Each structure stands twice: as C-alpha cells, then as structure tokens.
Amino acid sequence: MLLKKIALSVSILTLSTATLADVPKVVTDIAPVHSLVAQVMRGIGEPALLIKPENSPHEYNLRPSEARALSKADIVFWIGEDLTPWLDKSLDSLAGSAEIVSLMDSSGTQLLSFREGATFEAHDHNHDDHEHKHDEHDHDDHDHDHDAHEHEHDEHEHDDHDHDAHEHEHDEHDEHDHDHDAHEHEHDEHDHGGHAHSHDGDDPHVWLDPVNAQAWLQHIATTLAEQDPANAERYRRNAEQASNELDRLITELQAEADALGDVKFIVFHDAYQYFETRFDVLASGALSVSDASDPSPARVAEIRQTVNDLNVSCIFTEPQFNPNLVKTVFDGTDVYTGIMDPLGVDIEPGVNQYQTLILRLMQSLSNCAS
Known part of the structure; x- marks a missing residue:
C-alpha cells in the first residue's frame, strides 16, 4: 500500500512538473500590459517585463537580461x-520564433486619432465619436459586444503608421534641397523635436481606457489557451474575473469623475486622451506631443496663454521625465503642480498594477480639484 501511495505521489508530481514545463514563456513590453497578462496567468505562471515603468517606452535600449528574455519567449x-517603434527590430532579431501579439491591433480595441495642437482644437470631434462608443458599452449592463468592436477596429487601418513611408518622406525632403519653408511647416505640424515619430493616425496610449483592457484580457486568454490547452479553462476564468473587476472599477471611477466638476488641467505630454474621453474629464492641453519630444517655443507660448485664458488650475509632470521643463514654463504662476503617471513608477508590477494605475490617474485629478 505504501509503495502504491509513493508511486501515486511521484505520478502526480511528474504530471504537475510537466504541466508547469508546458506553460508558455511570456514577455510583455510595459508594466500595465504585464499586469493584465499576469492577471490572466495567475496561479499558472508569470510573465516577464521588458520596460520598467520608470523608463519611457518611446525610447529605450534593452539590457542584456531583457534581450535574453525575448530570445526565450514563446x-x-x-x-x-x-x-x-525601436522594439520592432528587436522582436524580429531576438524573438523570431515567438508569437508576437500587438494588442493595439487586436479586435475589440477602441482607437482614437492623434490630437493636434497644444490645446487639441483640431480633434474635438474625437470626443463625440468616443462618447458614442461609450454608450455602446453600458457597464451597468456589462455589454461587451466584441463583434461590434471588431468592426470598429477594422475601420482603423494601421497603414497610416508606415514608418518606412515616413522615412521615405524625409529622404524626398532631403532631395529637394531642404526647402526651409516646407521643412518649417512640417516641423510645426508634427512638433517632432528631433524624433522620428509620425503623428498621423492613432494614438498608441490605448491601455489607459479600461474598456480596451477588458477586450485584451479575452484576447490574452485565448492566445495563452491555444499554446497551453492544459490550462485553457483557468486562463479564461482568470480573464473573466479580471474583466468583472474592471467593470466595478469603471463604475466607481465614473462616479468620481462626475463629482469633479469643471476641472481644468494641463498634462505633460499628450498620453491621456483615452482615459480623459472614457470618463469625460478632458485636459485643456499638453505641453508635449504624444511621444514626449521637446515642445517648440510656439507650443510653450500657446500653453502659457491657455493657462491664463482658461484659468487652468493644475499642470501635471510625469516621473519618467525631468520636471524642470514644467517648472521653467510655469515659474511665477499660481498653477498647482501635480504628478500624473501613465505607467505606474511607484506601483509594484504584478496583478494589481493595472487597476491601481487607473485609480491613481483619477486620484491625481481629484487632488487638482480639491
């Protein structure tokens, strides 16, 4: 009898070890994505995180340990x-055998176009479009119609983000004797500050709308289940639980947003429109564009004028960037300086990171309004 028990224990241990060995090796780019994946993998495995939240994802150099994690990824x-954009080549060279999942391109993702200008005048129509989408996702009814999302996603083709085309455009520009007026006009429109980022197309800060996070949870679970059928049901249950938690969070934050009143604030860089539009708390402007490149003097002047004209009460810095620019621009004013963090520098990475991050954004606005 004892030998049978020992044999049974060895069999169970062997099965458990085999199951763990079959769990995919998963790598994520930023901490909020890591958190969502960790929630789906809870009790099964843990993903690796490439870019720590104290670093800007717009520009980063992988460390050797991070490159190794990519090379081993499933x-x-x-x-x-x-x-x-810098990560694309690393994925090709280091993670060529892995399944690469672009969440921004996945079905169910609600996209917003880049806003133009320091005070977003050219893209006010986005708010109306997104309000319509928000009505379609009534969270009291928990109506997450992913088929409707998929149709919406198809309407946002990503051909506008062709970086090769953007580089070709600059090559053509060089061939035309560096026409100063044309170059100056292009620079004013895109405010590149020396960075090779196009500001046509869709804003990539999509994780700051928790409805997008809900769509991704299902997609993450499906992807993991396909590679790890033994744990498929667990992935799906975890994703459903996390989505229900986000339902409750959205309802809670909407109540807080409704109580804020007409709070006027400026953000450091234009990273928050998904959060702003979801909860109808719109910024009055952004000191820097979406890729956080240095603002032009004209943009700085426009922001200062907006602060005066609209009686803006708050300007938010970000821990990923030097706050001296904000201090210099608003020196001598009565504007309150707070912190708004799209990545969660001081939040422990893991299953609770994403929900805490979204809560902190609303807390930043509440501090501004109080």
Missing part, C-alpha cells in the same frame, strides 16, 4: 510599433 504581448 509569446510576446506588446502595445505595438506605434508606441515602441
């Missing part, structure tokens, strides 16, 4: 090339 979940 699955890589990332926002996509629009957020981290």
Whole structure:
C-alpha cells in the first residue's frame, strides 16, 4: 500500500512538473500590459517585463537580461510599433520564433486619432465619436459586444503608421534641397523635436481606457489557451474575473469623475486622451506631443496663454521625465503642480498594477480639484 501511495505521489508530481514545463514563456513590453497578462496567468505562471515603468517606452535600449528574455519567449504581448517603434527590430532579431501579439491591433480595441495642437482644437470631434462608443458599452449592463468592436477596429487601418513611408518622406525632403519653408511647416505640424515619430493616425496610449483592457484580457486568454490547452479553462476564468473587476472599477471611477466638476488641467505630454474621453474629464492641453519630444517655443507660448485664458488650475509632470521643463514654463504662476503617471513608477508590477494605475490617474485629478 505504501509503495502504491509513493508511486501515486511521484505520478502526480511528474504530471504537475510537466504541466508547469508546458506553460508558455511570456514577455510583455510595459508594466500595465504585464499586469493584465499576469492577471490572466495567475496561479499558472508569470510573465516577464521588458520596460520598467520608470523608463519611457518611446525610447529605450534593452539590457542584456531583457534581450535574453525575448530570445526565450514563446509569446510576446506588446502595445505595438506605434508606441515602441525601436522594439520592432528587436522582436524580429531576438524573438523570431515567438508569437508576437500587438494588442493595439487586436479586435475589440477602441482607437482614437492623434490630437493636434497644444490645446487639441483640431480633434474635438474625437470626443463625440468616443462618447458614442461609450454608450455602446453600458457597464451597468456589462455589454461587451466584441463583434461590434471588431468592426470598429477594422475601420482603423494601421497603414497610416508606415514608418518606412515616413522615412521615405524625409529622404524626398532631403532631395529637394531642404526647402526651409516646407521643412518649417512640417516641423510645426508634427512638433517632432528631433524624433522620428509620425503623428498621423492613432494614438498608441490605448491601455489607459479600461474598456480596451477588458477586450485584451479575452484576447490574452485565448492566445495563452491555444499554446497551453492544459490550462485553457483557468486562463479564461482568470480573464473573466479580471474583466468583472474592471467593470466595478469603471463604475466607481465614473462616479468620481462626475463629482469633479469643471476641472481644468494641463498634462505633460499628450498620453491621456483615452482615459480623459472614457470618463469625460478632458485636459485643456499638453505641453508635449504624444511621444514626449521637446515642445517648440510656439507650443510653450500657446500653453502659457491657455493657462491664463482658461484659468487652468493644475499642470501635471510625469516621473519618467525631468520636471524642470514644467517648472521653467510655469515659474511665477499660481498653477498647482501635480504628478500624473501613465505607467505606474511607484506601483509594484504584478496583478494589481493595472487597476491601481487607473485609480491613481483619477486620484491625481481629484487632488487638482480639491
């Protein structure tokens, strides 16, 4: 009898070890994505995180340990090339055998176009479009119609983000004797500050809308289940639980947003429109464009004028960037300086990171309004 028990224990241990060995090696790009994947993998395995939240994802150099993690990956979940164009080549060279999942390109993702200008005048129509989408996702009814999302996603083709085309455009520009007026006009429109980022197309800060996170949870679970059928049901249960938690969070935050009143604030860089539009708390402007490149003097002057004209009460810095620019621009004013963090520098990476991050964004606005 004892020998049978020992044999049974060995069999169970062997099965458990085999199951763990079959769990995919998963790598994620930024901490909020890592958190969502960790929630789906809870109790099964843990994903690796490439870019720590104290670093800007717009520009980053991988460390050797991070490159090794990519080279061993079975699955890589990332926002996509629009957020981290530098990572695309690393994925090709280091993670060529892995399944690469661009969440921004996945079905169910609600996309918003880049806003133009320091005070977003040219893209006010986005708010109306997104309001319509928000109505379609009534969270009291828990109506997550992913087929409707998929149709919407198809309407947002990503051909506008062709970086090769963008580089070709610059080559053509060089061939035309560096026409100063044309170059100056192009620079004013895109405010590149020396960065090779196009500001046509869709804003890549898509994780700051928790409805997008809900769509991704299902996609993450499906991807993991396909590679790890033994744990498929667990992945799906975890994703459903996390989605229900986000339902409750969205309802809670909407109540807080409704109580804020007409709070006027400026953000450091234009990273928050998904959060702003979801909860109807719109910024009055952004000091820097979406890739956080240095603002032009004209943009700085426009922001200062907006602060005066609209009686803006708050300007938010970000821990990933030097706050001296904000201090210099608003020196001598009565504007309150707070912190708004799209990545969660001081939040422990893991299963609770994403929900805490979204809560902190609303807390930043509440501090501004109080």
